[in-house]
Amino acid sequence: MPYSLEPFFENSHDLLCIAGYDGYFKKVNPAFIHLLEYSQEELFSREISDFIHEDDRLRTASNRENLKKSLPLLNFENRYVSKSGAIIWLGWTSIPLPEENLIYAIAKNITYKKKLESERAVHLLSLDKKNKNLKNLNFKTSHDLRSPVNNLLTLCNILDLNKITDPETLQVFNLIRNATEGLRDSLNSYVDSLTQTEELESSKEEISLSEVLQVVQSSISALIYDSKVKIKSDFLAFDTLLFNRTFMESIFLNLITNSIKYAKPDVSPRINIATAVVDGKKVLVYTDNGLGFDMSTVEGKIFNLNQRFHSTKDSKGVGLYLISNYVSEMGGKIEVSSAVNQGAIFTITFQ
Numbered sequence: 001m002p003y004s005l006e007p008f009f010e011n012s013h014d015l016l017c018i019a020g021y022d023g024y025f026k027k028v029n030p031a032f033i034h035l036l037e038y039s040q041e042e043l044f045s046r047e048i049s050d051f052i053h054e055d056d057r058l059r060t061a062s063n064r065e066n067l068k069k070s071l072p073l074l075n076f077e078n079r080y081v082s083k084s085g086a087i088i089w090l091g092w093t094s095i096p097l098p099e100e101n102l103i104y105a106i107a108k109n110i111t112y113k114k115k116l117e118s119e120r121a122v123h124l125l126s127l128d129k130k131n132k133n134l135k136n137l138n139f140k141t142s143h144d145l146r147s148p149v150n151n152l153l154t155l156c157n158i159l160d161l162n163k164i165t166d167p168e169t170l171q172v173f174n175l176i177r178n179a180t181e182g183l184r185d186s187l188n189s190y191v192d193s194l195t196q197t198e199e200l201e202s203s204k205e206e207i208s209l210s211e212v213l214q215v216v217q218s219s220i221s222a223l224i225y226d227s228k229v230k231i232k233s234d235f236l237a238f239d240t241l242l243f244n245r246t247f248m249e250s251i252f253l254n255l256i257t258n259s260i261k262y263a264k265p266d267v268s269p270r271i272n273i274a275t276a277v278v279d280g281k282k283v284l285v286y287t288d289n290g291l292g293f294d295m296s297t298v299e300g301k302i303f304n305l306n307q308r309f310h311s312t313k314d315s316k317g318v319g320l321y322l323i324s325n326y327v328s329e330m331g332g333k334i335e336v337s338s339a340v341n342q343g344a345i346f347t348i349t350f351q
Contacts, residue, residue: 009029010029010030012029012031013031014031014106014107014108015028015029015031015032015035015090015106015107015108015109016028016029016031016032016105016106016107017029017032017105017107018102018103018104018105019048019102019103019105020101020102020103021068021101021102021103022101023047023048023049023064024044024046024047024048025043025044025048026044026102028040028043035082035088035109036051036080036082036083036088037082037083037084038051038082038083042083049061051080051081052078052079052080052081053078053079053080053081053087055079056078056079059078060076060078063076064103067094067096067103068096068098070096070098071096072093072094072095072096073092073093073094073095073105074093075091075092075093076091076092076093076094077089077090077091077092077110077114078090078092087111088109088111089109089110089111089113089114090107090108090109090110091107091108091110092105092106092107093105093106093107094106149180149183149184149187152180153177153180153181153184156173156176156177156180159173161173172222175221175222175225176222178218178219178221179218179219179220179221179222182215182218182219183219186219186246186249203244203246204242204243204244204330205242205243205244205245206240206241206242207240207241207242207243207245207248208239208240209233209235209238209239209240209241209248209275209284210233210235210239212245212248212249212252213231213233213252213273215249216249216252216253216256217231217256219253220253220256220257223257223260224256224260227260227263227268227269228268228269229256229259229260229263229268229269229270229271230268230269230270230271231256231271231273232270232271232272232273233272233273233274234272234273234274234275235273235274235275236275237274237275237276237277237282238275238277238282239275241282241350243330243350244326244329244330247326247329247330248326250322250323250326251323251326251327251348252273254319254320254322254323255286255319255323255346256271257319258290258319258320259271259288259290262290262291263288263289263290263291264289264290264291264341267289269288269289269290270288270289271286271287271288272285272286272287272288273285273286273287278349281349281350282349282350283347283348283349283350284347284348284350285345285346285347285348286345286346286347286348287343287344287345287346288343288344289343290343290344291340291341292338292339292340292341292342292343292344293336293338293339293340293344294339294340295337295338295339302320302336303320303321303323303324303334304321323346327348330350330351331350331351332348332349332350332351333348333349334346334347334348334349335347335349
């Protein structure tokens with residue numbers, strides 16, 4: 001027995017219509033009337049273009065001409081204006097029937113989708129602006145720090161070491177000078193890296209993790225000595241990696257200084273750094289025995305900017321944010337697992 005399409009036409013939540021080549025509606029379903037708030041008589045008595053947003057009329061007319069040339073219209077979007085003045089985005093699929101001079105069309109209300117797209121664009125612009133501001137701040141801070149560091153090195157170089165007779169004092173002085181030289185080199189390299197942000201991918205190079213770690217440890221040798229931290233490393237799985245050297249130095253530096261800063265009271269910090277290959281990907285696992293985190297509280301926020309999870313006075317909430325950014329910039333990902341007073345495990349999977 002033949003089936004009637006009338007119930008489908010009348011009950012569809014999508015907008016269904018039949019339009020003539022003359023530019024007028026010939027038939028519309030109740031959903032069409034409900035959304036545009038015009039009566040059937042009003043919709044039939046006026047040209048279709050009257051209901052279309054004035055900024056979309058020209059391109060809609062152009063596409064209607066293509067329909068008259070027997071070309072189907074797929075995924076076309078334009079704006080209609082309801083009787084109350086509301087702007088409604090519609091996504092169209094239309095099929096012409098030249099022998100009848102008619103166009104059969106179905107439209108979906110995509111207003112909410114367009115609103116989300118607009119909000120997303122605003123958020124992206126805001127994020128891009130904040131990112132540029134942060135990079136400018138990084139550049140300015142790093143650039144401004146170079147002058148006092150160079151001054152400190154100058155003072156170190158003009159001192160007459162022959163007049164220092166105490167071996168322990170001389171050792172401390174050499175530690176200070178070596179740390180200052182390391183800081184100068186890091187700042188110079190970091191500033192150069194920031195000025196080449198647009199060419200970040202080309203700044204990847206084959207680096208040795210053990211060498212990078214040694215450089216970082218030398219730059220903070222006084223801090224390591226005072227904190228009595230023990231650092232063990234195992235790079236047997238792999239030692240070389242295609243990565244940005246400056247970023248890797250900063251990752252090690254921030255992880256180690258965080259472990260020292262958030263060590264448990266009266267417990268010497270212990271750090272283990274090891275590499276592994278998991279499912280064909282290079283992985284770096286960093287473990288400490290510090291204060292740890294309550295994962296139920298910090299999950300989803302730990303790598304955000306200005307997040308502080310401990311009451312330490314000099315906590316800035318920047319280190320983990322920078323680490324996450326560096327790893328992401330290089331195409332990798334970082335994960336953390338932890339428990340209160342049980343330390344933390346950071347797992348970095350490289351691209």
